[in-house]
Amino acid sequence: DGGITQSPKYLFRKEGQNVTLSCEQNLNHDAMYWYRQDPGQGLRLIYYSQIVNDFQKGDIAEGYSVSREKKESFPLTVTSAQKNPTAFYLCASSIGGGLAGGEQYFGPGTRLTVT
Amino acid sequence: QKEVEQNSGPLSVPEGAIASLNCTYSDRGSQSFFWYRQYSGKSPELIMSIYSNGDKEDGRFTAQLNKASQYVSLLIRDSQPSDSATYLCAVTAGGAQKLVFGQGTRLTINP
DSSP states (O other): OOOEEEEOSEEEEOTTOOEEEEEEEOSOOSEEEEEEEOTTOOEEEEEEEEETTEEEEOTTOTTEEEOOSBTTBOOEEEOTTOSOOOEEEEEEEEOOSSGGGGOOEEOOOEEEEEO | OOSEEEOOOOEEEETTSOEEEEEEESOTTOOOEEEEEEOTTSOOEEEEEEOSSEEEEETTEEEEEETTTTEEEEEESSOOGGGOEEEEEEEEOTTSSOEEEOOOEEEEEEO
16 A cells, blocks of 8 residues: 655644654655645745755755655654744655656644644 | 646635636647646545546536646536545646646635
């Protein structure tokens, strides 16, 4: 059963704590992405990776960090430096390359609440 | 100017009618265009992709692309209450495999 998994579905943290969100895919996709969605808004790109051991900042990378040690996994750490971390976090993957490489498939998301 | 613009709605359409969703984009270098459907509290689901000018049909959905006008649209025929969702337009950014999303149009189909 192929797909993208994110865990946990809901996450609660105290201000000042770092937290790591998990994203795993078994689609054999090369590219992976992290987005943030705030209520009533579209998606904003945090980080993306087109190949193992390489990643690039998206539009709102400040206060976040990622790693891509395995093709299947792309965890996102929300650090205490992120000023407004409460949001819905979405991980996506795509085959990468070519016109269809932009077809991104999303995991179920993690809803993070920081108080 | 936002890179990808959509009417935020809400757009209300009677059941059985055609729903028309529009999107404009600013990057003339964009090559790939996508429509995602997002139900409340859920993640986006890819429903249509289009790469060349003209129409592309898939069941009740038709995507239309006009690169000269930098315009992409989604038509939903015979709208059903289950089509009620937010529809996100996404466009590849420059030559990279990044997507830029519009803010989404909330569609409500009234029985």
